[in-house]
């Protein structure tokens with residue numbers, strides 16, 4: 001019987017035919033915890049009577065939301081997790097590597113066919129590597145730490161097919177915002193989104209990560225790009241794995257199908273306070289902005305910083321705008337540093353911070369005052385997400401963010 | 417015991433803002449529930465109150481602080497037109513019962529609701545409204561009062577690789 005990619009992943013790991021709608025207790029290939037959700041997961045693990053974790057080698061533990069510790073409580077949480085890592089023999093990446101999702105990807109901890117859980121909603125990003133990856137809460141994670149398995153209802157799949165080449169200054173972030181606008185904030189709830197078509201086949205890994213990252217913004221359980229040469233060559237040197245075929249059967253049944261044409265896309269902006277409130281940049285051009293944030297697990301990679309730098313060229317940022325730029329990991333930071341991007345950003349007036357979540361989660365620094373407006377390359381513009389509940393967050397691509405930061409107002413990147 | 421009525425797409429940042437995620441105690445979290453968006457909730461919510469919401473309740477982050485904050489405020493039942501996936505699971509895991517009711521929108525703020533789980537409906541203002549049954553595999557977790565209680569009783573789990 002014809003199967004979807006996601007059904008195949010579960011069938012493979014369960015060694016029997018599994019269909020969408022089935023409930024399975026599936027083995028976990030990797031579990032990720034960070035400084036915000038980790039302490040509670042450990043506490044739940046202990047409350048469940050857990051003494052030793054299922055497999056220390058299958059756990060990625062790091063700090064990224066509040067690094068360096070921005071409060072005594074955060075510092076305490078870090079101490080607690082460091083001790084747990086030591087006792088359990090789990091490699092502790094601490095706060096030195098960067099944002100959890102980026103670090104998992106660059107270390108090859110996600111690969112085609114894996115079933116992965118993370119105590120963070122954007123765990124769905126690892127679908128860029130052909131894994132089934134989903135975000136879970138801390139109690140579920142406590143269960144995983146103890147037993148190494150978790151209940152899943154195998155999801156139906158929505159297929160999103162995209163064709164065409166991106167026009168200049170338009171890219172994956174504009175595409176995923178467009179998709180989120182069409183599908184809606186709950187249009188993919190309980191389902192998996194499979195991203196396919198020519199545009200995805202020719203898209204590099206960073207672009208695929210940007211798109212899969214935002215699957216959860218449509219309520220999806222997972223976002224996934226069928227593994228291909230791009231995937232396997234990304235994994236080379238990161239993971240010892242032999243390429244194999246993993247794709248939905250041609251006649252597999254999808255719960256819904258959407259198609260998009262990338263060649264007709266224009267820069268997109270999600271306006272406050274929902275990710276699916278997506279408009280053409282022209283609609284909001286001229287909106288005054290107080291802060292621009294370029295970073296996060298969605299758009300903090302070298303390619304994103306390069307996209308911003310290509311717009312900036314030798315220009316400067318508007319003096320009335322606070323520009324905060326944060327590479328998503330140490331590796332990406334070094335790449336940007338060597339390419340001279342960091343020097344250009346700093347010269348142009350930006351604050352460049354060390355890899356972490358930064359203003360994205362609204363708990364650490366870069367918070368907004370009531371009435372302030374932020375333009376951000378991250379993934380959520382919920383009320384209060386980046387500080388005051390009376391502030392406004394717009395989401396866009398790195399190119400749009402850079403152009404706007406230069407002009408001091410929301411600006412079409414094709415016009416600078 | 418009253419209904420706190422909310423709209424569509426209530427996200428976890430609204431339920432508990434990011435700056436309080438260093439707290440894990442439900443009662444301490446409860447003092448910041450809906451801070452900045454509905455401050456009177458933290459002040460006036462009482463044990464046994466019910467949240468009634470539109471679609472996609474609890475969307476956004478996986479923070480379990482969100483259901484914990486509501487639990488700390490005394491909420492044991494949330495009725496919504498639909499729930500975001502991670503929140504739904506988290507709610508059950510911490511011991512809150514999430515009920516899907518397509519007609520939730522007709523229930524008014526401050527109303528009183530009675531629930532008949534076995535019969536599969538809720539009643540408010542003289543109207544009976546059907547609720548969707550809780551998936552069977554989650555029922556056991558609910559009956560155990562949450563995932564911790566369920567896991568404590570579990571000797572060994574049977575994974576999907578073992579024969580059915």
Ligand code: SF4
Pocket residue numbers: 065099100101120122296297298356357360361378379
């Ligand atoms: S960068 Fe933002 S979305 Fe990504 S893990 Fe950090 S807080 Fe979450």
